[in-house]
Amino acid sequence: MLRQNFLIILVLFGMVLSGLIYMNNNQSSCKQKIIERVHIKPKWKLKNYGLRSSPGFVYQQPSVLIGRTDVASVTSWLAPIVWEGTFDATLIDFIYKKQNLTIATTVFALGKYTRFLKDFLESAEQHYFVGFRVHYYLFTDQPEAVPEVKMGENHILTIRKVPSLNRWQDISMGRMDILEKLIENELAGEADYIFCLDVDTKFYGRWSVESLGRLVGVIHPWFFEAPRHLFTYERRPESLAYISEGEGDYYFTGAAFGGSLEDVLHLTKTCREQMNIDAANSIEAVWHEESHLNKYFLYNKPSKLLSPEYLWRNINAGASQIKTIRFSHVAKNNADVRPNP
Numbered sequence: 001m002l003r004q005n006f007l008i009i010l011v012l013f014g015m016v017l018s019g020l021i022y023m024n025n026n027q028s029s030c031k032q033k034i035i036e037r038v039h040i041k042p043k044w045k046l047k048n049y050g051l052r053s054s055p056g057f058v059y060q061q062p063s064v065l066i067g068r069t070d071v072a073s074v075t076s077w078l079a080p081i082v083w084e085g086t087f088d089a090t091l092i093d094f095i096y097k098k099q100n101l102t103i104a105t106t107v108f109a110l111g112k113y114t115r116f117l118k119d120f121l122e123s124a125e126q127h128y129f130v131g132f133r134v135h136y137y138l139f140t141d142q143p144e145a146v147p148e149v150k151m152g153e154n155h156i157l158t159i160r161k162v163p164s165l166n167r168w169q170d171i172s173m174g175r176m177d178i179l180e181k182l183i184e185n186e187l188a189g190e191a192d193y194i195f196c197l198d199v200d201t202k203f204y205g206r207w208s209v210e211s212l213g214r215l216v217g218v219i220h221p222w223f224f225e226a227p228r229h230l231f232t233y234e235r236r237p238e239s240l241a242y243i244s245e246g247e248g249d250y251y252f253t254g255a256a257f258g259g260s261l262e263d264v265l266h267l268t269k270t271c272r273e274q275m276n277i278d279a280a281n282s283i284e285a286v287w288h289e290e291s292h293l294n295k296y297f298l299y300n301k302p303s304k305l306l307s308p309e310y311l312w313r314n315i316n317a318g319a320s321q322i323k324t325i326r327f328s329h330v331a332k333n334n335a336d337v338r339p340n341p
């Protein structure tokens with residue numbers, strides 16, 4: 001009898017104990033889930049350094065009253081539009097120097113476009129993020145044709161071989177896929193921001209930390225004065241790049257864009273997916289990835305816009321609003337350099 005009671009007590013005790021252990025395990029797995037959600041962020045997340053200055057650092061007093069009056073320097077969603085005269089280079093350099101940033105920069109030179117590399121790289125070394133860390137990723141089908149260009153301090157160049165393609169449109173659009181993979185597989189912890197630039201271009205003036213932002217678009221040099229219905233958006237509803245006549249903010253160039261790794265990853269992934277769906281439906285947007293980029297920027301507003309100073313059409317062309325040309329397309333004969341019409 002006594003033994004029986006003892007056994008019953010023992011069994012009951014065991015049940016209570018295993019119940020307690022179960023609850024405890026369950027609680028700790030709940031806790032773990034919550035911790036994961038809070039602390040494990042995407043590995044490309046932009047670090048938030050704040051815009052810090054220091055006591056005793058002297059620069060010109062910014063004005064509440066004086067600024068550019070001939071151009072808009074802010075969008076209707078309150079993103080800055082960067083023009084000469086809207087920032088203080090001394091101050092902004094000082095702020096960003098503290099952040100120890102790396103700017104990944106991609107450029108593609110396939111087929112005859114390798115001829116643009118010398119001017120592009122040499123002029124970039126004079127004007128592009130001078131004094132900041134830059135890592136160029138150059139994609140080419142002919143690594144042997146890449147000219148020797150002396151890199152400035154903390155600027156490095158990595159050359160990647162990619163297969164050549166028969167259509168210039170495929171080369172241009174294919175950049176989105178390559179950029180997506182580069183960011184996803186290689187740039188986490190390696191860079192803070194990325195810019196993606198056309199190679200048939202040259203730098204003539206400063207392009208530096210004033211251009212940094214979460215998501216950055218450059219206003220196309222041919223359309224900054226045009227009403228939205230004249231923008232060369234894709235107008236066929238069959239394409240995923242379609243934008244109706246009554247919509248649109250600005251017309252952005254496909255020749256330069258950038259931002260944080262996270263935002264540019266999302267941009268490139270979205271454009272790549274949309275282009276694949278278009279291709280499966282046998283349609284190619286009128287201005288290729290530039291059309292998809294414009295669609296993306298319409299519904300994912302850029303946090304900073306660069307004026308056409310950051311991609312001008314031709315160094316010899318002028319416009320009263322353009323006080324300085326920083327980066328410009330070079331004249332090229334498409335029939336001479338492209339693999340197809």
Ligand SMILES: CC(=O)N[C@H]1[C@@H](OP(=O)(O)OP(=O)(O)OC[C@H]2O[C@@H](n3ccc(=O)[nH]c3=O)[C@H](O)[C@@H]2O)O[C@H](CO)[C@H](O)[C@@H]1O
Nearest residue numbers: 108109110111113168172198199200253254255287288290
């Ligand atoms: C001013 C502007 O907005 N330019 C855009 C425009 O024409 P573009 O005439 O500027 O296009 P493009 O001929 O410069 O091609 C775009 C880029 O693809 C690369 N490439 C192209 C062909 C080739 O054989 N080898 C090669 O490497 C190269 O990096 C070049 O800069 O439309 C293109 C897509 O329709 C892109 O959106 C361009 O950025």
Ligand SMILES: [Mn+2]
Nearest residue numbers: 198199200255
């Ligand atoms: Mn170009």
